[in-house]
Amino acid sequence: MIVDAHVHLWDLERNPQPWITTEDVPISRTFGPEELQPLLAEAGVDAVVLVQGACYDADTDYLFELADAHEWIAAVTAWVDLLDRRRIETRLEQLSAGGKLRAVRHLIQNEADRHWITRRPVLRSLALLEERGLILEVPAVFPLHLDDVCTLATRLPGLRIVVDHLGKPPLGTDQMSDWERQLRAVASHENVFAKVSGLNTALRKTNWSAEDLRPAVEIALDAFGPGRLVCGSDWPVALLNGTFEAVWAATRDVVSEVAGAEEARLLGATAADLYDLTPTLSRRSAGADE
Numbered sequence: 511m512i513v514d515a516h517v518h519l520w521d522l523e524r525n526p527q528p529w530i531t532t533e534d535v536p537i538s539r540t541f542g543p544e545e546l547q548p549l550l551a552e553a554g555v556d557a558v559v560l561v562q563g564a565c566y567d568a569d570t571d572y573l574f575e576l577a578d579a580h581e582w583i584a585a586v587t588a589w590v591d592l593l594d595r596r597r598i599e600t601r602l603e604q605l606s607a608g609g610k611l612r613a614v615r616h617l618i619q620n621e622a623d624r625h626w627i628t629r630r631p632v633l634r635s636l637a638l639l640e641e642r643g644l645i646l647e648v649p650a651v652f653p654l655h656l657d658d659v660c661t662l663a664t665r666l667p668g669l670r671i672v673v674d675h676l677g678k679p680p681l682g683t684d685q686m687s688d689w690e691r692q693l694r695a696v697a698s699h700e701n702v703f704a705k706v707s708g709l710n711t712a713l714r715k716t717n718w719s720a721e722d723l724r725p726a727v728e729i730a731l732d733a734f735g736p737g738r739l740v741c742g743s744d745w746p747v748a749l750l751n752g753t754f755e756a757v758w759a760a761t762r763d764v765v766s767e768v769a770g771a772e773e774a775r776l777l778g779a780t781a782a783d784l785y786d787l788t789p790t791l792s793r794r795s796a797g798a799d800e
Contacts, residue, residue, distance in 0.1 A: 537749055578608055592636065619649050659696050706740070
């Protein structure tokens with residue numbers, strides 16, 4: 511079983527993505543399931559985790575519409591207003607109805623307050639995620655947010671936290687040792703996981719290869735182990751410096767080289783366990799998908 515644990519879908523006519531700028535021309539359009547599904551099939555990917563891209567309810571509702579229509583969308587990482595503790599419980603109940611809510615994420619990298627995720631009202635909402643067994647995904651960006659992940663992991667030891675894109679390592683720069691120190695500190699908390707994803711867009715050069723990703727993947731595997739590391743394409747954001755095919759092929763190549771006998775865990779088994787994908791995949795194998 512192969513799982514792409516980090517993909518996005520958006521319809522810009524329905525739900526603009528405020529973070530997309532004029533510099534993001536390759537992704538300044540709608541990306542729907544009809545474009546992604548053939549790419550997954552060609553790559554042998556069985557299921558995906560669909561991750562929020564905009565911080566408002568309408569965008570999250572759209573993602574669940576897609577998840578309801580496509581069994582290969584096995585789980586959803588949603589957005590909820592973590593500052594509104596009074597409403598969040600009702601909203602989580604609503605989103606849980608379809609059976610695919612697994613995680614919550616907020617685009618903290620777009621907040622002026624670099625420590626937004628540790629605000630008191632946010633921590634109260636995160637405690638509710640902990641109680642419900644939901645995952646918190648953190649789009650941490652080195653060097654700004656990884657220390658806060660350690661704070662969250664300590665204060666909420668029952669909350670599973672996933673660091674997206676390995677915290678955006680500064681690949682090919684002399685800052686890699688600082689990133690490694692921060693990532694290993696994060697990995698020392700057993701309730702923290704990480705995604706091997708988005709690494710191609712952390713690179714400055716366009717003619718990158720699997721070898722350019724290898725330093726970050728080697729460090730991450732050593733720090734987290736195969737039981738706390740998952741892989742994702744970050745499609746269509748990946749198009750800013752590559753293609754789905756190139757990113758997934760490079761990811762598989764470097765994971766095969768670095769993980770050896772544990773390759774299957776990184777490419778699917780750990781994600782299936784972490785996001786509890788068995789119910790969805792069982793329905794799909796029974797012929798429920800299109």
